[in-house]
Amino acid sequence: MPKNAQPLEGVRDSVSPSDADPEQPAGNVRPPADSASALQSESGALPDDAAAPSAAPSYRRRRQMQVPLLFLSVFIIATCGLGYELIAGTVASYLLGDSVTQFSTAIGLYLFALGIGAYLSRFFDREDELTTRFIDIELAVALLGGFAAAILMLTFAHAAWFRPVLYSVIVATGTLVGLEVPLLLRILRRSMEFKELVARVLTVDYVGSLAASLLFPLLLVPRLGLVRTSLLFGLLNAAVGLWGTFLLRDSLRRVVALRLRCLLVLGALLAGFAFADHITSLAEDGLYADDVILSRNSPYQRIVITRGKSSFQLFLNGNLQFSSADEYRYHEALVHPAMLKAQRQQGRAPQRVLILGGGDGLAARELLRYGSIDEITMIDLDPVMTELARTFPLLKEQNNASLSSTKVHVHNADAMQWLEEHARKRDPRRWDVAVIDFPDPSSFAVGKLYTTHFYRLLRGALAPGGTAVVQSTSPLFARRSFWCIVRTLEEGGFFAYPYHAFVPSFGEWGYVLAVPRPTGLAAAGQTQPLLDFPSASLPPGLRYIDDAMLRALFVLSPDMRRPTREAGEASDDSELVPNRLNNQILVSYYEREWKRWN
Amino acid sequence: MARLPTASSGGPSRRDVLAAGLASLSAGCLPRRDPGLGHIRGEILGPSDGRGHSLRDGGEGLRGRAIAEQERVDVAILGGGVAGLSAAWRLSRAGLDHFRVLELEDELGGTSRPGENHVTTYPWGAHYLPVPSRNLDALCELLRELDILRGFDAGGRALCREETLCRAPQERVFFKGRWYEGLYLRVGASAEDQRQFERFHDEVSRWVKAVSSDGRRAFSLPRAHSAPEVAAELDQLTMATYLDRLGLSSWRLRWYVDYACRDDFGLRATQCSAWAGMHYFAARLLHGDDSPPEVLTWPEGNGYLVRRLAQHVGDESASRRGRLRPRSLVVDVRALPNAGPGADTVEVLYLDLSQDPDPRKAPLCSLRARRAIWALPAFLRRHVLADYRQRPDSVPAWLQQFTYAPWLVANLTLRRAHAAPVAAAPVSVSARGAGFPPCWDNVLIESPSLGYVVATHQREAPIVPRSQGGDGQPRTVWTYYLPLSDGDPKDERARLLKLSWADARDRVLADLGRAEPTVRRDTERIDFFRWGHGMVRPVPGLLTGAALAQAALPRGGVHFAHSDLSGMALFEEAHHAGVRAAEEVLTALDASFEPWA
Known part of the structure; x- marks a missing residue:
């Protein structure tokens, strides 16, 4: 976005009769109190009467040597100015989603702040301090702009604070940057005529903008990440400030103190650059295809959210949990078959639902489509995850603020211990539907949540006619693991109905619908009943599941079906062993199978 | 792969040096205190050696005072460990509830004693019980009563509730910077190592099948059901010599066997009877079934069984007037003049430390009983049994054969999670970081500890969040076991008792630190138990000699029950001994019962 709104208010004063004379140095109208002297530092004498023809040749020669250097500063300043703008826009759209709105808002606000800066520049009255102020402003821009991304990254997780901080940073940076060019024009105006000055400054400004807008997405952010890019712009600004103390030293007061300040700011930015990894987890950026916009360590896991062009993704310990682009497929397939099955079995719409895992709030979103549900109890281990799902804007938007619903009660607990307590305390609560949405059984800590012991406890928490559904990894990529879960559910006292959905981010994905098998005399010799669903009972607004698709989900292609010895499949271990606490066989199945694909 | 010198092959290794360092615990030549451990708290908690030693050092002054209280019961049970509580349980199951259990410590359980802090319960000693085979009738009955055992499968294997079985992953070993699954280090094994491993396995199988002419197994649990004559020659050898004779020199096999001896008996393979060593491997295997039984375990180890047993046999649990009497120091057991059938035969004098913890001031109480069950280690007999005490020359020589291995047990409270992160990457199980993920039992190969x-x-x-007054950090407790098996047990015991908390802390952290680099940082607290007489030592000659049988014979009105009567400190043996002694008493008292032992 070009800074074409750069006002030239500060230039107005410099318009003078002498503009008409191309040979006249711009500084001849008033006694050059400060700035032009910098261009004459070699002579040591201020051109008190710059109009004197004798001074003109040497003056011009020196100007020819030094003006390009000053314009290089303008170029750098322009590059940095646009850089901050891009950072603000990028961070806002990364973190708050809806990139059109966020980018427009951030850029608009930034440009408006440039105007504020330009307007404020008229209050810098004392011409003799103009250069000093300019360098101070460079340093302020360097600090604020340089640390802008870091500040925003550190505050964004606290959503309540994030927007005020974001907009304050944008306005403050914009205002400071807005001061730069007017002051620079005033400093330079005496060294050249106005039309040349405006032409050159604006040209360099726009070229700098082009440089920034190309470097930013192509080189800087991919290589350095947002935080270091922001710090790099700050370093450039501070360097311009330091350099200015040399270029403009004759018009400066207390040069030593000023240089010290420059060095301090440079030092702070360099330290920030060196420790950027500690500010956020930039080191992780390389692990993910897209930019990391959030990474949090909870006591249980590392939570990372990345953002690509049109979607964002949630990773737990590096494993993709969902992509906003296609999670509706996953979650619709997870929730709706179980809801309908429970309705069929109970002869009424389910009212009480238990979610185990599912801390992202997306399964809850699907459940809240049913008006019949009065209460959803969610048991998720990680308070950091559920808190993010409740407050982090992108997640909150994606889950439709489901975790803030008065119907949803979140308990942060280990699901197995919670179920054990439920059984031990003879808790009378029972649930019509249980949605089990744990991460894949890739570690023993998660594998225990897929055991016969766990499913027996689960069975005890279901109301008569209740139904459970278990996300069950991929029946294609991890076929044995998938069928091990089926086998474990059967061993745990359920009729199991395996099904699948295609989720582009994951590939073929598997679930098991589980209905408690009757016990006692009635159970003797009972075979698994056929699956049927009530028709026309799905809530409106679904994108993946309809009545026809509902049935299609339960059709598995031969390469995903239960491995059999006869088929010669999985010859190494064709008898599936149920996953128990004391064998955790599923974790080894899972590890073996996924290794083939990684 | 470099060969690790073993006991029989070569010069000192790092392990030996470390072992020597640990063996010289507090021997006055300690390295300088480890700085940077100031954040770690803890203390030496027990057992109460001062109380026990007053028996040895207190002289007759302990018994000379006036008797403050008198009581009479049917059975006095001396010792509230697994044997004593099992005896009480057996009496109780036969309807005989008029008994007292006198226990020196504040808490019941002996070396199966549980501990507890704000994080979890944890063991102070024995921490698991293999799922028993069907022939252990009494133990199966107990586990059924506690709703742990649900029945038996067609092959006679006990079926236990899934949540009481030790969860996977169970065991891993640390070697040269990495953890590996299992206890036997398979990685890097040569063909010869493998051959020797199989050879040893065949030898175990041979003994699993071996039976006497009357059909008793050579190695069985309880030991009393074995046919010792079948493998009597093994009790003349140490396990190390036995392996030498079999030509088994593979260091990893020898380490494994040595570990087994230290784990179960607190002895090195060079000290342990080969009979005991083979019993470890063969007794729990069923004929034709190669896989060892699953193990039952709880956060507090066998302390769980102790607590449940105490609940089942106690009344007003652990109150001063109840059946279970902790803080009771038994100082005298004497036979009463025979006053005819049904009369009291034994008088037990004990100091009630619950009224005054100082044995010199505590009131002396008298407990008269028709029978007494001695569920204390055999070495105490000469300090407590009146006739031995009064006539030291009458102490039989076989009593000297009972020697005990000292142990140091540490419980470390750490600020870290036990398990791998909830959603570890798919290949995390075996391929990441320091190797195999944390298990229940984590064993260091190059270490004198277990x-x-x-x-x-x-x-x-559970993690206590800040909102509930916690700090949101996961915590765990590790129980560290160090059998002091290198020198003479008396010397080792003397060193152990001189060991200060800070010395012990430094040693434990140095040992664990090799495998767990952040242990120094993560540890918040270390507490210690110094078990001077932790386990009876099955040295060659004890298990097939006369001492065990002699020691189990009733004397006067006293019946004997303790794991040391089997020569092996196992839960099954302690339970069996308690039940057997209780059944002797039931017989003597003419109670009707169906024998289990």
Whole structure:
């Protein structure tokens, strides 16, 4: 976005009769109190009467040597100015989603702040301090702009604070940057005529903008990440400030103190650059295809959210949990078959639902489509995850603020211990539907949540006619693991109905619908009943599941079906062993199978 | 792969040096205190050696005072460990509830005693029980009563509730910077190592099948059901010599066997009877079934069984007037003049330390009983049994054969999670970081210790969030076991008792630190138990000699029950001994019962 709104208010004063004379140095109208002297530092004498023809040749020669250097500063300043703008826009759209709105808002606000800066520049009255102020402003821009991304990254997780901080940073940076060019024009105006000055400054400004807008997405952010890019712009600004103390030293007061300040700011930015990894987890950026916009360590896991062009993704310990682009497929397939099955079995719409895992709030979103549900109890281990799902804007938007619903009660607990307590305390609560949405059984800590012991406890928490559904990894990529879960559910006292959905981010994905098998005399010799669903009972607004698709989900292609010895499949271990606490066989199945694909 | 010198092959290794360092615990030549451990708290908690030693050192002054209280019961049970509580349980199951259990310590359980802190319960000693085979009738009955055992499968294997079985992953070993699954180090094994491993396995199988002419197994649990004559020659050898004779020199096999001896008996393979060593491997295997039984465990180890037993046999649990009497120091056991059938035969004098913890001031109480069950270690007999005490020359020589291995047990409270992160990457199980993920039992190969067992393996400790006054950090407790098996047990015991808390802390952290680099940082607290007489030592000659049988014979009105009567400190043996002694008493008292022992 070009800074074409750069006002030239500060230039107005410099318009003078002498503009008409191309040979006249711009500084001849008033006694050059400060700035032009910098261009004459070699002579040591201020051109008190710059109009004197004798001074003109040497003056011009020196100007020819030094003006390009000053314009290089303008170029750098322009590059940095646009850089901050891009950072603000990028961070806002990364973190708050809806990139059109966020980018427009951030850029608009930034440009408006440039105007504020330009307007404020008229209050810098004392011409003799103009250069000093300019360098101070460079340093302020360097600090604020340089640390802008870091500040925003550190505050964004606290959503309540994030927007005020974001907009304050944008306005403050914009205002400071807005001061730069007017002051620079005033400093330079005496060294050249106005039309040349405006032409050159604006040209360099726009070229700098082009440089920034190309470097930013192509080189800087991919290589350095947002935080270091922001710090790099700050370093450039501070360097311009330091350099200015040399270029403009004759018009400066207390040069030593000023240089010290420059060095301090440079030092702070360099330290920030060196420790950027500690500010956020930039080191992780390389692990993910897209930019990391959030990474949090909870006591249980590392939570990372990345953002690509049109979607964002949630990773737990590096494993993709969902992509906003296609999670509706996953979650619709997870929730709706179980809801309908429970309705069929109970002869009424389910009212009480238990979610185990599912801390992202997306399964809850699907459940809240049913008006019949009065209460959803969610048991998720990680308070950091559920808190993010409740407050982090992108997640909150994606889950439709489901975790803030008065119907949803979140308990942060280990699901197995919670179920054990439920059984031990003879808790009378029972649930019509249980949605089990744990991460894949890739570690023993998660594998225990897929055991016969766990499913027996689960069975005890279901109301008569209740139904459970278990996300069950991929029946294609991890076929044995998938069928091990089926086998474990059967061993745990359920009729199991395996099904699948295609989720582009994951590939073929598997679930098991589980209905408690009757016990006692009635159970003797009972075979698994056929699956049927009530028709026309799905809530409106679904994108993946309809009545026809509902049935299609339960059709598995031969390469995903239960491995059999006869088929010669999985010859190494064709008898599936149920996953128990004391064998955790599923974790080894899972590890073996996924290794083939990684 | 470099060969690790073993006991029989070559010069000192790092392990030996470390072992020597640990063996010289507090021997006055300690390295300088480890700085940077100031954040770690803890203390030496027990057992109460001062109380026990007053028996040895207190003289007759302990018994000379006036009797403050008198009581009479049917059975006095001396010792509230597994044997004593099992005896009480057996009496109780036969309807005989008029008994007292006198226990020196504040808490019942002996070396199966549980501990507890704000994180979890944890063991102070024995921490698991293999699922018993069907022939252990009494133990199966107990487990059924506690709703742990649900029945038997067609092959006679006990079926236990899934949540009481030790969860996977169970064991790993640390070697040269990495953890590996299992206890036997398979990685890097040569063809010869493998051959020797199989050879040893064949030898075990041979003994599993071996039976006497009357059909008793050569190695069985309880030991009393074995046919010792079948493998009597093994009790003349040490396990190390036995392996030498079999031509088994593979260091990893020898380490494994040595570990087994230290784990079960607190002895090195060079000290342990080959009979005991083979019993470890063969007794729990069923004929034709190669896989060893699953193990039952709880966060507090066998302390769980102790607590449940105490609940089942106690009344007003552990109150001063109840059946179970902790803080009771038995100082005298004497036979009463025979006053005819049904009369009291034994008088037990004990100091009631619950009224005054100082044995010199505590009131002396008298407990008269028709029978007494001695569920204390045999070495105490000469300090307590009146006739031995009064006539030291009458102490039989076989009593000297009972020697005991000292142990140091540490419980470390750590600020870290036990298990791998919830959603570890798919290949995390074997391929990441320091190797195989944390297990229940974590064993260090190059260490004199047995490594550590994780109390939160069976049940994770909940994380207390800040909002509830916690700090939101996961915590766990590790129980670290160090058998002091290198020197003479008396010397080792003397060193152990001189060991200060800070010395012990430094040693434990140095040992664990090799495998767990952040242990120094993560440890918040270390507490210790110094078990001076931790386990009876099955040295060659004890198990097939006369001492065990002699020691189990009733004397006067006293019946004997303790794991040391089997020569092996196992839960099954302690339970069996308690039940057997209780059944002797039931017979003597003419009670009707169906024998289990």
